[in-house]
Amino acid sequence: AQRVTQPEKLLSVFKGAPVELKCNYSYSGSPELFWYVQYSRQRLQLLLRHISRESIKGFTADLNKGETSFHLKKPFAQEEDSAMYYCALRRTNAGGTSYGKLTFGQGTILTVHP
């Protein structure tokens, strides 16, 4: 069974400081990893996925299979980054295609102070 762990429930940084939200996973195969963000009073939305290798709103995340991690990073945090962040995993089949349900981590509330 797959599992996603976000060890930090709360994370506070000051504006302009670097930020890293940790995510570790356990899964026997090669998973697909996602970061979702939920701003205050808004719906959950996809921030980025590892296969896209893109940077969204200055955030990046690299899949480290050796450490089974998918940490989310941003070099200079902004106040508007304050939100709840969820790391999620989707399993893959033998051909490497991901499918099915998402397994979410517990979430990390990021607060960026002015």
Place this chain on the structure above:
Amino acid sequence: GAVVSQHPSRVICKSGTSVKIECRSLDFQATTMFWYRQFPKKSLMLMATSNEGSKATYEQGVEKDKFLINHASLTLSTLTVTSAHPEDSSFYICSASPGWLAKNIQYFGAGTRLSVL
């Protein structure tokens, strides 16, 4: 982008009554829809996965007779909380996906806050 509408956004009901929550994909056909439950400042717990035209697949520990899911069309899935009790009070979120495979991202509804008195 793809829009998922969830209705109602908030509902208050008496203990013992049933409540229906609708989830609609507005600009795409959702082959698969997911229903989650979210506790305050906690993770999303997947309750069930539904594919259009077939029975929902419930996660372990979720009572299928308690949480009835119907996915009768490619744009609508409903979750009915039957004989609701105060412990069913929660935030319920649906998501919809155009398909089962890799490119088909889940798009989330805004959620429904259920309060059972």
